[in-house]
Amino acid sequence: MSVKKNRVHSPWGGFFFVLPSILAMAVFVYGMIGYTFRESLTNRTNAWETEIKFVGLTNYRDLLVDPEFTHALSNLLKFTIVFMIGCLLSGLIMSLLLEKGIKGEGFFRSTYLYPMAISFIAMGTSWRWLMDSARDADATGLNYLLQKIGLGFLQSDWYTSEAGSMYAMSLPAIWQMAGYVMALFLAGFRGIPDDLREAARVDGASEFKIYRHILFPQLSPTFLTVLIILGHISMKVFDLIFGIATKSYVTKVLAIYMWQVIFDFQNYAAGAAIAIVILLMIAVAVIPYLLYVNKTEEANK
Amino acid sequence: MFNKSKVAAVFAALALVVTTAPASSAAADDMEIFTWWASGGEAAGLAGMTTEFTRVNPKLKFVNATVAGAAGVNAKGVLVSRMQAGNPPDTFQAHAGAELSSYVKAKQIEDLTFLYKSEGWDKSFPKDLIKTLTTKGKIYSVPVNIHRANVLWWNPAAAKKAGITKAPDSLDALLVDLAKFKKSGIDGIALAGNGDWAMAHLFDYVLLASMGPDKFNGLWTGKTLWNSKEVTTAISYFSKILAYGNSSKSLDWPDAGKLVTTGKAGFFIMGDWASSQWQSEGLKLGTDYTWAPGPGTNGVYQWLSDSFTLPVGAPNRAAGIAWLKVCGSLAGQDAFNPKKGSIAARTDSNPALYDDYLKAAMKSWKVDRLVGSTVHGVNWGNAGMAAYNSAVGRFYTGGAKDSKGFVKALTAAAKADRNG
Numbered sequence: 175m176s177v178k179k180n181r182v183h184s185p186w187g188g189f190f191f192v193l194p195s196i197l198a199m200a201v202f203v204y205g206m207i208g209y210t211f212r213e214s215l216t217n218r219t220n221a222w223e224t225e226i227k228f229v230g231l232t233n234y235r236d237l238l239v240d241p242e243f244t245h246a247l248s249n250l251l252k253f254t255i256v257f258m259i260g261c262l263l264s265g266l267i268m269s270l271l272l273e274k275g276i277k278g279e280g281f282f283r284s285t286y287l288y289p290m291a292i293s294f295i296a297m298g299t300s301w302r303w304l305m306d307s308a309r310d311a312d313a314t315g316l317n318y319l320l321q322k323i324g325l326g327f328l329q330s331d332w333y334t335s336e337a338g339s340m341y342a343m344s345l346p347a348i349w350q351m352a353g354y355v356m357a358l359f360l361a362g363f364r365g366i367p368d369d370l371r372e373a374a375r376v377d378g379a380s381e382f383k384i385y386r387h388i389l390f391p392q393l394s395p396t397f398l399t400v401l402i403i404l405g406h407i408s409m410k411v412f413d414l415i416f417g418i419a420t421k422s423y424v425t426k427v428l429a430i431y432m433w434q435v436i437f438d439f440q441n442y443a444a445g446a447a448i449a450i451v452i453l454l455m456i457a458v459a460v461i462p463y464l465l466y467v468n469k470t471e472e473a474n475k
Numbered sequence: 476m477f478n479k480s481k482v483a484a485v486f487a488a489l490a491l492v493v494t495t496a497p498a499s500s501a502a503a504d505d506m507e508i509f510t511w512w513a514s515g516g517e518a519a520g521l522a523g524m525t526t527e528f529t530r531v532n533p534k535l536k537f538v539n540a541t542v543a544g545a546a547g548v549n550a551k552g553v554l555v556s557r558m559q560a561g562n563p564p565d566t567f568q569a570h571a572g573a574e575l576s577s578y579v580k581a582k583q584i585e586d587l588t589f590l591y592k593s594e595g596w597d598k599s600f601p602k603d604l605i606k607t608l609t610t611k612g613k614i615y616s617v618p619v620n621i622h623r624a625n626v627l628w629w630n631p632a633a634a635k636k637a638g639i640t641k642a643p644d645s646l647d648a649l650l651v652d653l654a655k656f657k658k659s660g661i662d663g664i665a666l667a668g669n670g671d672w673a674m675a676h677l678f679d680y681v682l683l684a685s686m687g688p689d690k691f692n693g694l695w696t697g698k699t700l701w702n703s704k705e706v707t708t709a710i711s712y713f714s715k716i717l718a719y720g721n722s723s724k725s726l727d728w729p730d731a732g733k734l735v736t737t738g739k740a741g742f743f744i745m746g747d748w749a750s751s752q753w754q755s756e757g758l759k760l761g762t763d764y765t766w767a768p769g770p771g772t773n774g775v776y777q778w779l780s781d782s783f784t785l786p787v788g789a790p791n792r793a794a795g796i797a798w799l800k801v802c803g804s805l806a807g808q809d810a811f812n813p814k815k816g817s818i819a820a821r822t823d824s825n826p827a828l829y830d831d832y833l834k835a836a837m838k839s840w841k842v843d844r845l846v847g848s849t850v851h852g853v854n855w856g857n858a859g860m861a862a863y864n865s866a867v868g869r870f871y872t873g874g875a876k877d878s879k880g881f882v883k884a885l886t887a888a889a890k891a892d893r894n895g
Contacts, residue, residue, distance in 0.1 A: 221559075222580035241887070242865060308723035312739070334668060334724035336873040419725065420670035421861075423868035437552040439858040439891075440577050 207453065214446035221440040233447040243448070245423075246431040252340040253347075253427060254408040260348035261404050262397075265355025272356070273363045283360070286353035294350075298417020301346040305332035305418070339424045347414055351407065355400050362396030363389065395470070398463060405459040409452055428452050506794035507538040508783075509557075509567035511550035516751045520815035524619070527810045528801045535794050540564055558583050563786030565795035570852030571608055571618045571782035573695075573892075577856055578784070579615055585785040586613040587799065596803050599821045603845035604778075607853065616782035617802045620817035623836055624848040625680045625769035625777040628743040628750075630735050631762065633661060637741065642767035646684050646712050649742070649770040653719040656741030663719025665740040667731035671868030676850045677744045678713055678867045684771030685709035688846045694889075695847075695854035701886040707878065714875040724872065736764055744769060746779070746851070750832050751816020760832055768839070776843035779851035780820060859892025 217229045237243045268286050272279050289297070304315035309329050313321060317329040332342040366389060374384050412429035419425040421434060428448055436445035506528075512521045525537055542550035554567055563583070569575055578584045591597045591614055597605060600618070608614045627642060627649075634640075637659035643649040653663030667673035683691045686705040693699030699706075721731070721740055732749050734740035736758055743749065753764055760766075768775070783802045789795045801807040808819035813828045818837045826834050847853025849863055866884035870877060 220580070221555075221577040222582065241884070242862075302725060306723050306725055308721065310722075312722060331724060334872055336869075339872070421864075422669065422671050422872075423865040424872040426865075433552070434861055437555050438861045440555060441858065 210446045210449050214443055214450050216443050218442045219444060229443075233443045234451075236444065237447055237451070242423075242426070242431060243428075246426045246428050247451075249340045249425065250409070250411075250427040253344050253411065254405065256341050257344040257347045257351075257408050258401065258404045260344060261351045261355045262400065264348060264352040265400070266359055268352065268356040269359035269363060272360060283357070286356050288353065289350045290354050292350070294413035295417040297346055297350060298414050301349075302418045305342055305345070307331040307334045333419060333425055334422075336424060343415060343418065343425055346418070347408075347411070350414075351404065355404070358396055358400050358403075359393065362393045366392050398466065402460055402463045406456045409456045409459070504534060504536050504791075504794075505538050506532075506535045506566075506791060506798055507540055507564040508798060509540045509542075509550070509554055509564040511542055511568065513541045515755060516815050520620075520811040520813075523810035523814055524801060524807050527804075527807050528798060531801060532794070532797045535797060558786065561788065563789055565789045565791050566783045566785060566798050568781055569616060569784060571616050571780040572847055572853030573856045574852030574860070575615055575782075575784065576610070579610060583787055584615050585787055586615060587617060587785060588612075588614050590617070590796070590799060590803070594800060594803055596821075599803075599805075599823055601820075601822060601840070601845065604780075604820060607845070607847055616784045617799045618780040618782040618820040619802045619808060620781050620812050620815055621820050621836075621840060622779050622781075622817045622851075623747045623776055623839075624676065624779055624851065625683060625772045625775065626745065626747050626749070627767050627769050628732070628735060628745060628764055629741060629766075630738050631765050633659075633735075633738045633741060636738075637661075639741075643770040644773060645771045646681070650712075650715055653716065653741065657719055661738065662721045662734065662740040663742065664716060664721075665726075665731040665734040665743040666717070666720035666724070666871075667726045667728040667745075668724035668868075668871060669727050671864040671871075672850050673728045673731070673745070674871045675864040675867040676746070676848075677716070678709075679849045680744050680769045680772065680777065681713045681716065682706070682709045683775065683777060683846060684769055685712050688775050688844050691846060695849070695892075697889070697893075701889055702882055706882060706885070710870075710878050710881055713870075714878070717871065717875045746848075747832065747836065748816055750830075754816070754830075760830060766832060774843055775846055776839050777846045777848050778840075779848040779853055781817075855888075855892045859888055862888035862891040 214233055215228050215230060217223060217225075217227050217232075219233070272282055276282075306313075306315045306317065307330070308314055309317055310321070310326075313329065316332070320326060320328045330338065330342070333339045335342075370388055370392075371384055374388050379387070410429055411427060412433070415425050415427055415430060421430060429452065432445050432448040432452070435441050435448060439445075510521065512518050521539075525539075529535070529537060542553050550568075557563060558578070558581075569578070575584065591605075596617070604618065604621075605614070608616065608618070629639075629642075633656070637652075637655045639652050639655055643652045656663040666677070682694070685708055686699070690699045690705050694701070694706075719741075721734055726734075728745055728749070729752055731740075732743055732745065732752065735743040736753060736756075747766075750760065750764075750766070754760070758764055769777075783799055785792070785795045785799060803821075805819075805821060805824060808821055809824050809828055812819050812824070813830075813833070816833070818824070818829065818833050818840055822841050824837070826837055829837065849855055849860065852860065855863065863885070866881060866888050869884060870881040873880075
């Protein structure tokens with residue numbers, strides 16, 4: 175067939191085109207991961223250690239009993255759960271509202287998506303003002319707003335309260351990412367052929383049943399994609415939290431603690447160990463997804 | 476087909492990337508200095524000292540590798556990676572004291588004792604200061620300035636309204652006055668919760684005021700235990716003081732300071748850089764704000780100092796030494812400090828160049844007992860310092876209730892300092 179004639183003659187030609195990126199990936203991604211892992215197994219726990227020895231998993235065991243590490247880890251998990259659920263729900267609701275093709279859809283779509291265009295640091299600074307914990311007469315930001323609409327009793331310490339800090343911290347993150355989630359779901363809805371809905375209607379299915387049994391099941395790949403994207407954004411969150419609260423204890427997450435351990439404590443081995451922990455957490459989320467995608471692609475061939 | 480020229484091209488490109496990567500621009504006449512003084516009085520002071528430097532060394536070119544922002548938080552990260560990569564500047568800024576210990580142990584900075592001898596600095600700096608700067612008989616940095624950490628600031632108009640006529644002279648007197656401020660309808664004390672360090676600064680002062688300089692100094696060497704009665708007493712003072720604080724827990728120190736100067740809060744415990752900040756906002760010392768030594772620490776000067784070092788393997792060592800000579804000289808210190816809003820580390824500087832607060836500080840500097848500031852690098856190294864800040868931040872955001880947890884975290888901080 176004619177397709178065959180157009181194929182590149184030598185398989186080497188294609189290989190050389192991708193070679194630079196393969197090399198760069200091998201060195202700067204996988205090489206560095208390997209280097210970091212190796213570092214995490216050594217005794218380089220300060221700036222002046224000259225006899226570098228391998229100490230096995232000691233650094234990881236030390237992390238487990240380091241109260242700052244466990245605090246940062248539990249902060250990160252709280253943040254992740256609230257952030258993911260919040261983004262999924264608000265993104266789904268927004269996409270349901272727009273899915274029917276209402277008037278001015280384009281306007282709403284861009285409005286919802288707009289927060290994504292703002293850098294984490296700029297957003298962090300403004301949300302720091304919004305979530306100021308000053309109350310009553312001194313209140314600014316959200317606390318002021320709550321008073322004005324008669325909900326003064328809801329005033330809160332936001333991210334500076336020990337118990338609620340990470341839940342408050344996920345607000346700006348949800349605000350930013352929900353529009354993106356909406357866009358993904360909307361694309362998912364649009365990918366479902368109209369014939370299916372019409373067929374269901376002809377068969378007498380109610381709108382609710384159409385969503386429940388026809389549309390949502392078809393969205394499950396989108397759903398999974400969204401989960402993975404949100405999950406890995408959440409695991410490595412750094413700039414948003416740094417922009418709002420810098421290195422404050424109360425909102426410390428793994429990435430911030432890692433940075434502190436490496437640059438403030440100059441404890442390179444422990445810092446590398448934290449980096450590997452973050453990498454593993456992301457891998458737990460991403461690898462099953464990659465396997466799933468591969469499998470479905472195989473099946474579709 | 477294996478195309479040889481293609482392969483060659485790829486390798487040539489790679490080689491180009493590799494060889495051009497470390498763009499080191501160390502010309503023989505350059506003097507590269509690394510600081511985080513990028514704006515305001517700090518930058519003005521640095522410019523003053525630079526002028527002095529180029530006057531003395533007209534042939535050297537001054538290269539300023541400033542990394543701006545976050546009180547040196549960003550700069551320290553860049554500096555650490557440069558030092559580790561074996562690409563140090565000719566000199567860099569660091570707090571004098573234990574903060575330098577990791578560089579010393581890593582043999583990354585040079586012993587400067589010879590400069591102290593040749594320039595006569597061992598006589599022109601106070602003895603207590605030299606003693607703190609010396610590790611195992613060697614001195615590794617040249618202090619440019621001295622800031623005082625234990626200073627109480629307030630707004631005379633607000634104090635008058637609250638019926639406070641003189642500065643409190645003990646922690647108990649401070650608590651009485653805090654209550655007076657509260658009664659007059661404003662917060663007793665301004666708190667700057669963002670990033671934990673300003674809270675730790677306040678706690679550092681309370682420790683000093685509550686247990687006195689001898690016991691306080693013992694905390695950093697292990698002679699005073701963190702689970703001792705003295706520390707528990709200090710913590711209970713600290714939580715009583717916190718109860719009079721502003722409700723916003725996320726202020727930076729300039730914003731917290733503004734609460735005081737605008738009459739919304741009574742007292743403020745902050746280093747004397749607050750004074751130069753307020754003067755740059757157009758406020759007047761004596762009428763818009765005034766000061767006293769932190770209650771209970773009269774006669775004790777809790778100091779911190781910015782200093783410069785000589786990295787091992789500096790590309791232009793002679794230029795680095797030339798800079799350090801300017802840093803330690805009378806002309807250099809008097810060019811820098813009036814603008815930065817600090818006093819000279821030397822005891823022979825010219826008071827006429829300084830404002831009233833700084834004149835008083837200069838007098839105290841000569842006669843007071845000198846004690847280091849923990850939050851600003853004198854008493855502990857970086858790891859201990861960061862853990863100290865975290866411990867205070869945790870206590871504060873937890874509502875100042877968990878004293879036992881606080882003691883535990885402080886003990887852990889001491890351990891972190893010894894390991895780090």
